[in-house]
Amino acid sequence: MSLRRILALAFKEMLQVWRDPRSLAIALLMPLMQMVMLGYGVSLDIRHVPLCVFDQENSQASRAVVERFVASGWFAITAALDSNRAVSRAMDRASCIGAVVIPADFSRQLASTGTGPLQIVFDATDTNTTNIAMGYAQGVVALVTADLDARWTAARGIRPSGVGVVDLEPEVWFNEGLESRYFIIPGVVAVILALVGAQLTSLTVAREWERGTMEQLVSTPVTPFEVMAGKLLPYFLIGVIDAAFCLLAAIYWFGVPFRGSAGTLLLTTALFIVVVLAIGYLISVRVRSQLGASQVALLVTMLPTTLLSGYTFPIDQMPAPIRFLSLLVYPRYFVTILRAVFLKGSGLVELIGPVLGLVLYAVVVLWLAARAFRKRLD
Amino acid sequence: MPQATAAVVADGLSRRFGPVEAVREVSFAVAPGEIFGLVGPDGAGKTTILRMLAGVLSPDVGEIALDGIDVRAEPERAKLHLSYMPQRFGLYEDMTVAENIFFYATLFAVPGKERRARSAQLLAAAGLGEFGRRLAGQLSGGMKQKLGLVCALIHTPRVLLLDEPTTGVDPVSRRDFWAILYGLRESGVTILLSTAYMDEAERCSRLALLHEGRIRALDTPARLKQAMLGALLAVSGPDPRGLRDALVDAPGVLGLLLMGDRVHVRVDDAARRTPELRARLASTGHAPEDIVPIEPGIEDVFVALLGPGAPA
Numbered sequence: 001m002s003l004r005r006i007l008a009l010a011f012k013e014m015l016q017v018w019r020d021p022r023s024l025a026i027a028l029l030m031p032l033m034q035m036v037m038l039g040y041g042v043s044l045d046i047r048h049v050p051l052c053v054f055d056q057e058n059s060q061a062s063r064a065v066v067e068r069f070v071a072s073g074w075f076a077i078t079a080a081l082d083s084n085r086a087v088s089r090a091m092d093r094a095s096c097i098g099a100v101v102i103p104a105d106f107s108r109q110l111a112s113t114g115t116g117p118l119q120i121v122f123d124a125t126d127t128n129t130t131n132i133a134m135g136y137a138q139g140v141v142a143l144v145t146a147d148l149d150a151r152w153t154a155a156r157g158i159r160p161s162g163v164g165v166v167d168l169e170p171e172v173w174f175n176e177g178l179e180s181r182y183f184i185i186p187g188v189v190a191v192i193l194a195l196v197g198a199q200l201t202s203l204t205v206a207r208e209w210e211r212g213t214m215e216q217l218v219s220t221p222v223t224p225f226e227v228m229a230g231k232l233l234p235y236f237l238i239g240v241i242d243a244a245f246c247l248l249a250a251i252y253w254f255g256v257p258f259r260g261s262a263g264t265l266l267l268t269t270a271l272f273i274v275v276v277l278a279i280g281y282l283i284s285v286r287v288r289s290q291l292g293a294s295q296v297a298l299l300v301t302m303l304p305t306t307l308l309s310g311y312t313f314p315i316d317q318m319p320a321p322i323r324f325l326s327l328l329v330y331p332r333y334f335v336t337i338l339r340a341v342f343l344k345g346s347g348l349v350e351l352i353g354p355v356l357g358l359v360l361y362a363v364v365v366l367w368l369a370a371r372a373f374r375k376r377l378d
Numbered sequence: 379m380p381q382a383t384a385a386v387v388a389d390g391l392s393r394r395f396g397p398v399e400a401v402r403e404v405s406f407a408v409a410p411g412e413i414f415g416l417v418g419p420d421g422a423g424k425t426t427i428l429r430m431l432a433g434v435l436s437p438d439v440g441e442i443a444l445d446g447i448d449v450r451a452e453p454e455r456a457k458l459h460l461s462y463m464p465q466r467f468g469l470y471e472d473m474t475v476a477e478n479i480f481f482y483a484t485l486f487a488v489p490g491k492e493r494r495a496r497s498a499q500l501l502a503a504a505g506l507g508e509f510g511r512r513l514a515g516q517l518s519g520g521m522k523q524k525l526g527l528v529c530a531l532i533h534t535p536r537v538l539l540l541d542e543p544t545t546g547v548d549p550v551s552r553r554d555f556w557a558i559l560y561g562l563r564e565s566g567v568t569i570l571l572s573t574a575y576m577d578e579a580e581r582c583s584r585l586a587l588l589h590e591g592r593i594r595a596l597d598t599p600a601r602l603k604q605a606m607l608g609a610l611l612a613v614s615g616p617d618p619r620g621l622r623d624a625l626v627d628a629p630g631v632l633g634l635l636l637m638g639d640r641v642h643v644r645v646d647d648a649a650r651r652t653p654e655l656r657a658r659l660a661s662t663g664h665a666p667e668d669i670v671p672i673e674p675g676i677e678d679v680f681v682a683l684l685g686p687g688a689p690a
Contacts, residue, residue: 008484012470012477019472216468219432220485221457375453377435 005222009230013204017234024238027200031192031242035249038188039181048076049133052096054087055080056104065102065118068144074136087121097123098133110148174343185256186338187311189246190272194305194331195298196242197276198283200235202297205284205373215377224373228366232277239273250342259345267348268341268355272334275362276301279330282369304329311335333357384443385410385537385568386431391440393426400426401437402591408570408584410536411563416572417579417676418588424572425465427588428541431570432462445536458486461530465541465572467522471515475506475525478514479532486533493532500528503561505554520551527558538562540571544578556581576676587680594683603674606682608632609648610674613655614640615666624662628655635681642678 017024051069055062069075078096081087087099101119103109110116120137124130175182205227208214217227247265250256258265280297287293307313308322309331315323326332333354340346348355384407391404401423408414416424429435431442433453442449447456469478476497483493501507504524509517514525523543530538544552556578559569571582579585580599587595587602595602615621622634622641630651633644645651648671659666674682 002487004487005485008481012473012481015477016470016472211471212464212466213468213470215429215434215464215466216462218434219457219460219462219464220482221454222485223454375434377429 001223001225005226006229006233009222009227010233013231014234017238027196027238028241028245031196032245032249034192034195035188035246038192039185039249039254046129046132046136047074049074049098049129049136050078050096051075052079052081052087052090052099053077053102054082054084054099055102057102057106059107061107061110061116062102064147065144066100068140068147069100069137072136072140072143074133074140091121091123094123097126097129098137116148181254182256182343183339184312185250185254186342187309187335189243189250190331190334190338191305191309191311192246193239193243193269193272193334194276194309195301197235197239197273198280198297198301199294200238201232201277201280202284202287202293203290204231204235204281206288206290206293209288210290218375218377222375224375225370227373228281228370232274232281235277236270236273239277240270243269243273256342258342260341261345261347264347264351265338265341268334268337268351268358271355271358271362272330272337275330275358275365278362278365278369282365282372285369285372305331308332309335327357330358330361333361383410384408385412385445386414386570387441387443388427388431389441389443391427391430391437391442393430393435393437399591401430404440404586404588404591404593406586406593406596408568410568411566412583413559413563413569413571413581415579415582415585416570416588417574417576417585417680418572420574421590422588423591424588425541426591428462428539428570428572431537432460432539433457434462459535460537460539461533461535462539463523463526463530463541463543465545467514467526469514469522469526469529472513474511474513475501475517476510478525478529482529483532488533496532496534497528500531500558503554503558504528505551518548518551520547523547524551524555524558527555531558531562536567538567538569540569542572542574545574552578576680579676585676587683589684595679599676602676602679606644606674606679608644608646608682610672610678611643611645611648611652611655612637612640612668612670612672613643613659613666614668615659615664617664620664621659621666624659624664625655628658630654633682635678637677642672642674642681644678644682 017027053066053069055066066077070077079090081090081099084101087101090096091099099121101121103117103119106116106118118141120134122130122134205214208217247269251258279301283297283300284293287296308315308318308326308329310326311331315326315332318326336354337351337358340351344350386408388407389405391401392399393401404423404427406414416427418424426435430437431444431449433449433456436450444456445459447459449456470481473481479497479501480493483497488496498507501510504521504527506521506524506528509521514522517525527540527543530540544555547555562569573579582599584596584598585602586593595605597605613621613625618636618639618641622636625631625634625641625643630646631643632646635642643655645655652669656666656669
């Protein structure tokens with residue numbers, strides 16, 4: 001191995017990147033654009049769920065129920081309807097995803113039996129939103145019940161005893177405001193680096209085969225390891241700049257609290273960049289055309305990364321075989337690391353598992369890539 | 379074959395690509411300081427042979443020795459001593475002349491002082507002295523090929539492999555190119571090149587005439603021409619194609635080759651056939667301006683070898 005040859009290769013690659021300002025601009029601006037799109041586009045918080053009301057009674061009690069729904073902030077009443085047919089039409093047109101139906105004898109039943117029947121219909125096409133909205137609705141109804149309870153006891157001059165009442169004091173750690181953005185943005189950074197990194201290197205070797213420069217290069221005494229090291233070095237620098245852009249945007253633009261140490265962040269990010277660049281390089285070595293390599297890189301990184309990295313879809317909720325499969329999806333380790341470093345302030349010791357996962361990945365992929373590079377045309 | 383002292387030995391090389399047998403049982407030995415030419419039509423196997431010698435393509439069968447190094451067993455050691463210039467321009471078009479030279483000098487670990495001296499000398503010889511800062515992609519075809527040669531020679535190789543180095547190169551650059559090659563031969567560098575230009579083939583020390591992957595003849599240009607059967611007549615006239623067509627089945631004619639405004643006619647006996655041909659042409663309305671005996675060129679040898687009636 002010759003350090004001079006590695007540096008000569010790296011310098012050559014650097015010159016070529018520098019002389020191709022369009023690709024350089026894409027390499028540097030793409031992550032920022034994706035950061036904005038994914039950062040704003042992906043949110044699990046659901047607010048102002050559009051709701052219709054079919055109030056058959058229209059009494060003081062029934063209006064109080066509707067007001068509770070509005071006051072909660074989770075729902076927005078889009079229409080007051082007057083028939084069951086109107087309800088189903090509104091759901092069909094998707095002008096609301098749920099309808100509150102209050103029966104005509106709501107107050108009477110409440111007074112006579114102590115239970116007021118209330119119906120909520122949901123359009124469950126989007127199960128995730130429906131689940132969350134149903135949770136919100138139950139919370140609202142609990143408040144309505146509590147109101148009635150308080151009024152009933154007050155009317156009879158009974159003071160609440162507190163006997164037999166369990167008082168839950170919820171306390172949430174690490175993301176006190178329950179902002180889903182804080183949870184998602186670090187994952188978005190990992191996803192972007194995984195996609196962009198593999199794209200960066202997927203072209204380097206394929207380009208040389210296509211342009212005919214590889215035939216001359218492989219006739220020299222350069223070794224496969226030197227070619228790999230020389231080619232990864234410049235893209236490592238670009239990868240670090242991309243990562244810095246994304247992380248700074250996460251902290252200063254999206255306001256995600258950063259509680260960890262910069263050292264842990266830098267070290268783990270550098271490790272992850274090595275892994276993603278090595279994946280792209282391996283693809284570039286195997287697929288000798290630029291278009292093919294770039295598409296394979298997209299295919300190999302896009303789906304597993306978005307679906308199985310755990311950045312939006314929680315891995316613990318997946319069936320066992322898929323969960324097992326996700327162990328192969330290297331971005332999941334970095335998603336875990338970034339979330340922990342950002343929100344919990346974890347250090348390397350706490351993160352030893354995912355860090356070792358990435359180290360193992362880096363070693364195996366680099367070894368495969370160095371072996372896969374043949375100084376042969378056949 | 380002078381194997382003990384040979385710089386390059388190819389022994390029984392064969393290589394197929396799927397159903398195509400690109401190279402079949404090719405053997406030759408090249409002495410140090412020789413300029414050895416591979417000549418043949420497209421698809422004859424020239425590029426495949428050079429790639430195998432350069433260690434970038436492995437033969438299916440056969441042995442290659444380069445300065446005594448077994449190329450199949452130790453391709454990387456052999457690569458230290460050879461330079462290979464592919465047919466397609468293999469340098470970086472988005473890098474300048476000087477940057478390309480620097481890159482290849484560093485890959486071969488040429489010390490800085492030697493690199494500067496050699497590159498100045500080679501660039502001057504190639505007429506590229508003023509173009510150090512120009513991007514390789516902005517050079518003319520001839521200048522690109524000369525830059526390729528400069529990069530190939532920056533580390534003093536013992537064997538130089540050139541695949542059609544002067545195809546598409548202007549006459550002035552070709553002259554520069556050959557001047558450098560002759561200079562190298564003086565310093566003992568062994569050169570193997572493929573060419574489609576017959577005038578270049580005649581400048582080689584020895585030639586291998588290739589057809590369909592096989593060597594059909596291998597000798598010095600002079601001896602190849604002597605070995606050609608029969609005699610050669612140049613027939614000229616206003617309609618060379620008509621002349622050729624009129625002579626196709628004339629008695630005693632062994633081969634025909636259209637060469638610009640003349641037709642080269644290979645005959646078994648020049649003295650006997652000259653008046654016969656003149657009479658035949660006159661009777662078909664293609665009266666020739668002139669019929670003269672000429673010395674054969676490599677092209678004629680080639681056609682004689684491959685055309686109808688050629689020795690199998």
